[in-house]
Structure formats: C-alpha cells, structure tokens
Amino acid sequence: MKAFLVLTVAVFLSFPAILAADNKDNKKESDAVATIEAVKTVQISGSVIDNESNEALAGATIYVNGQKYYSDLDGNFNLSNIQPGKHQIRVELISYEISETEVDIQDNQKLAIALSQK
Structure with missing residues (x-):
C-alpha cells in the first residue's frame, strides 16, 4: 500500500x-x-515595352524597395529574393514617362510594364 x-x-x-x-x-x-x-521570398519577372509599338525597351531602370534593376536587351527583367507583400515598382527610361505601380506579391509573379513616350 x-x-x-x-x-x-x-x-x-x-x-x-x-x-x-x-x-x-x-x-x-x-x-x-x-x-x-x-x-x-518570391520572384518578380516580366518585360518593359513601348505602350504604342509594343517593342521591348532595353535598359529601363526598375526600382523595388530601394534596389535598382535593369531590363535586358529584350526588355526582360528578373527580380529575386523579394519578400511577399505590397511593393511600389517604379520604372524609368529616358524619353518615357515614369511608371509607378503598387503590386501585392504573394507568389512568383510575371508583370508586363508598358511605358508611354513623353
């Protein structure tokens, strides 16, 4: 017991x-x-084109989160190691209007950015 x-x-x-x-x-x-x-992290890829002619725009500067990227000779870009969430994407190229877009990225995403001439 x-x-x-x-x-x-x-x-x-x-x-x-x-x-x-x-x-x-x-x-x-x-x-x-x-x-x-x-x-x-996610990946953002895409292309930068002329709004009227749909031609690829090489050398466009793409800003995301203070980082600077460039489109290649075919107008394509690839941004890696991006945190999911809302991001402001700014695209600039000489003689074109600046494009600013806010996107909510949760998964890998492909974007088409069309720039208009000034």
Missing part, C-alpha cells in the same frame, strides 16, 4: 514537468515555422 501511495504521488508530481517539456517542444516547433516563413 505504501508503494502504491508513493507511486501515485510521483505520477502526479511529474505531470507539470511533462507538460512543461511538451510546451517547450511546441514553442520550438512554432519558432521553426516562423523562421521558415520569414525566409520565404
């Missing part, structure tokens, strides 16, 4: 330790998920 009483008390006293260990494991798992989500 004495052994049964000691065993029962030991089991009840160990419950808080078991629960605390389980909470630590859950916290570590949620921290790992939050870290993975924080690292997620």
